[in-house]
Amino acid sequence: MAGNRTFTMLKPDAVEKGHIGAILDQINASGFRIVAMKLTQMTKADAETFYAVHKERPFFGELVEFMTRGPIVAAILEKDNAVEDFRTLIGATNPEDAAEGTIRKKYASSVGENAVHGSDSDENAAIEGAFHFAGREMF
Numbered sequence: 001m002a003g004n005r006t007f008t009m010l011k012p013d014a015v016e017k018g019h020i021g022a023i024l025d026q027i028n029a030s031g032f033r034i035v036a037m038k039l040t041q042m043t044k045a046d047a048e049t050f051y052a053v054h055k056e057r058p059f060f061g062e063l064v065e066f067m068t069r070g071p072i073v074a075a076i077l078e079k080d081n082a083v084e085d086f087r088t089l090i091g092a093t094n095p096e097d098a099a100e101g102t103i104r105k106k107y108a109s110s111v112g113e114n115a116v117h118g119s120d121s122d123e124n125a126a127i128e129g130a131f132h133f134a135g136r137e138m139f
């Protein structure tokens with residue numbers, strides 16, 4: 001059965017460009033409830049752990065550099081079928097391939113600096129949410 005929570009980060013590029021409000025508006029308008037949220041900055045160790053699955057990929061160093069260069073907005077979102085619906089809302093990893101109207105189509109500038117993260121499974125949503133938030137920070 002599909003779960004009802006996912007985890008997102010508005011990445012440093014989106015925060016730098018002042019897109020926090022517009023992206024959160026689109027997330028809310030698409031039926032997601034914010035369960036937890038904060039502005040925070042990942043350390044190198046945080047980013048290396050969070051993206052450990054990609055550590056052998058050629059873009060890993062650049063990804064860690066990018067994700068640690070400034071603050072992010074981390075949030076847990078709730079909606080029926082949250083993981084899949086949120087991946088649809090954000091669009092493909094590469095904004096050139098993302099559907100019109102998706103968050104990445106509108107706000108991402110490249111496959112690396114792609115504005116927003118969305119968990120890819122219920123299991124990862126739970127792991128990633130717990131990485132950033134304590135139980136008492138979830139509402």
Ligand code: UDP
Binds near residue numbers: 111112
């Ligand atoms: N990424 C990158 N170059 C690539 C593929 C991915 O820099 O060729 C970065 C990008 O920021 C992406 C993240 O690594 O969001 C994680 O990649 P994944 O394939 O898991 O994409 P996602 O699940 O974020 O769509």
